[in-house]
Amino acid sequence: MLFVIRFFLGLFLFFQGLELKARPEYAAKHNFVNCNLCHLSPFGGGARNANGKLYGSHEYPINNFSKQDLFSFDTRFEGFYGKGAKTTRGLYFMTADPTVNLPLTLGDSDHVIDRFVYGLGLSPMEAAKNKEREAYFLHDFSNNNKETKFLSQILVGRFLLPFGLMTDEHRTYTRLQTRTTVFDYDIGVGFAGNPTESLHWDSSFTAGAPALGGQTPIMDDSPYTVVLNLRYKPGTHPGFFGLSALNYSSQTLSSSLEAYSIYNVVSFEKYFGKPVNWQIEFTYAKGFTNPDVNAYMGRFFIPATDTTWMETLKEAKSYGFYSLWNYELTPRWILQYKFDQLVPDNRYQADLFSRNSAGAKWFLNSNMDLNFRLEQSNSTRPGLTEAKEMPTVINAFFILLHGWI
Numbered sequence: 109m110l111f112v113i114r115f116f117l118g119l120f121l122f123f124q125g126l127e128l129k130a131r132p133e134y135a136a137k138h139n140f141v142n143c144n145l146c147h148l149s150p151f152g153g154g155a156r157n158a159n160g161k162l163y164g165s166h167e168y169p170i171n172n173f174s175k176q177d178l179f180s181f182d183t184r185f186e187g188f189y190g191k192g193a194k195t196t197r198g199l200y201f202m203t204a205d206p207t208v209n210l211p212l213t214l215g216d217s218d219h220v221i222d223r224f225v226y227g228l229g230l231s232p233m234e235a236a237k238n239k240e241r242e243a244y245f246l247h248d249f250s251n252n253n254k255e256t257k258f259l260s261q262i263l264v265g266r267f268l269l270p271f272g273l274m275t276d277e278h279r280t281y282t283r284l285q286t287r288t289t290v291f292d293y294d295i296g297v298g299f300a301g302n303p304t305e306s307l308h309w310d311s312s313f314t315a316g317a318p319a320l321g322g323q324t325p326i327m328d329d330s331p332y333t334v335v336l337n338l339r340y341k342p343g344t345h346p347g348f349f350g351l352s353a354l355n356y357s358s359q360t361l362s363s364s365l366e367a368y369s370i371y372n373v374v375s376f377e378k379y380f381g382k383p384v385n386w387q388i389e390f391t392y393a394k395g396f397t398n399p400d401v402n403a404y405m406g407r408f409f410i411p412a413t414d415t416t417w418m419e420t421l422k423e424a425k426s427y428g429f430y431s432l433w434n435y436e437l438t439p440r441w442i443l444q445y446k447f448d449q450l451v452p453d454n455r456y457q458a459d460l461f462s463r464n465s466a467g468a469k470w471f472l473n474s475n476m477d478l479n480f481r482l483e484q485s486n487s488t489r490p491g492l493t494e495a496k497e498m499p500t501v502i503n504a505f506f507i508l509l510h511g512w513i
Contacts, residue, residue, distance in 0.1 A: 141308040141339040150300035151270035155207040168474035173513040182512045190504030204230040263298040272369035273389040281448035282428040284404040286367040306341040331358035347374035365395040383436035391428040397421040424453040440471040459489040479508040
């Protein structure tokens with residue numbers, strides 16, 4: 109335990125030592141629908157650019173490492189303490205992700221027209237699955253990130269599957285439900301456009317690799333995935349709406365897998381006088397509760413001993429719900445309340461999973477934050493709650509240390 113304390117203290121002092129005296133403004137609220145204002149990828153998620161690091165500085169002095177786009181590093185350590193199962197206790201080395209961003213062609217004012225982005229996952233949890241994360245070529249048709257064009261960018265390579273409201277937690281029920289967590293990458297081609305400042309669209313056509321547990325699909329099966337996204341900020345609405353659709357087809361399945369998402373992100377600062385925002389998402393999915401194609405179902409929700417339930421869910425339609433409230437006490441302290449819910453089979457809506465979480469996020473410096481909260485989880489399926497066999501029915505204390513440069 110003493111070693112762990114020393115390690116976290118050393119990591120904290122390392123990031124503190126990188127700070128400079130400049131104090132960039134912190135944007136408490138923004139109304140953008142274009143993700144690559146803060147991320148290298150137009151789909152969002154993955155490595156952040158220098159602008160994204162600046163937004164995340166929370167009024168702390170920002171260091172030289174964070175003022176450039178050529179290299180970034182992101183690491184996370186998480187800890188759980190729960191009753192009923194030893195597997196829910198302990199500290200985990202979750203991610204260690206170095207990413208390089210290589211400009212290939214420059215346009216006016218040194219705007220990058222073509223770039224290659226390559227990221228690795230070096231933690232034991234990532235390396236056991238697949239150490240490669242992002243690896244793609246990106247061509248930009250615009251002169252800057254704020255220019256409006258119907259077709260702004262083309263991306264080819266390996267990238268996060270961009271479905272629904274992308275969150276940075278792999279345990280969110282809507283992400284587990286549709287197999288689109290921060291660990292789910294796929295290979296293919298993507299297109300993105302910003303016809304107006306308030307409208308964004310993107311689409312991706314990929315090889316369906318996540319369902320097969322690796323990078324390369326089985327060629328005599330030739331699965332594929334299609335994802336379509338639309339985000340729109342209407343008029344004076346203090347936020348934006350989003351629609352998302354996903355279709356996965358494979359010759360080994362009797363019918364294709366489908367998922368649809370609708371979400372809304374709202375900032376209430378002008379109403380409450382304090383930075384408050386609310387994220388809400390509803391998802392519908394068909395076939396994704398099949399444990400044969402979605403390993404998360406058997407890992408988090410369905411006991412291996414309940415083979416009858418597993419068989420019933422193979423052709424089921426499921427509902428997912430996600431809600432997160434953020435209340436900013438200060439630029440460096442945010443109170444949070446999160447609610448997750450999943451109905452694995454819409455024919456039996458009484459059998460559901462739910463989780464209530466309350467806690468806070470503390471920004472220690474411009475390169476590190478600490479999340480901690482209490483989680484109350486429950487399932488209404490008879491016997492499952494009492495047996496406490498699955499992570500999604502165990503009450504726990506959750507902590508996450510996140511650092512980046």
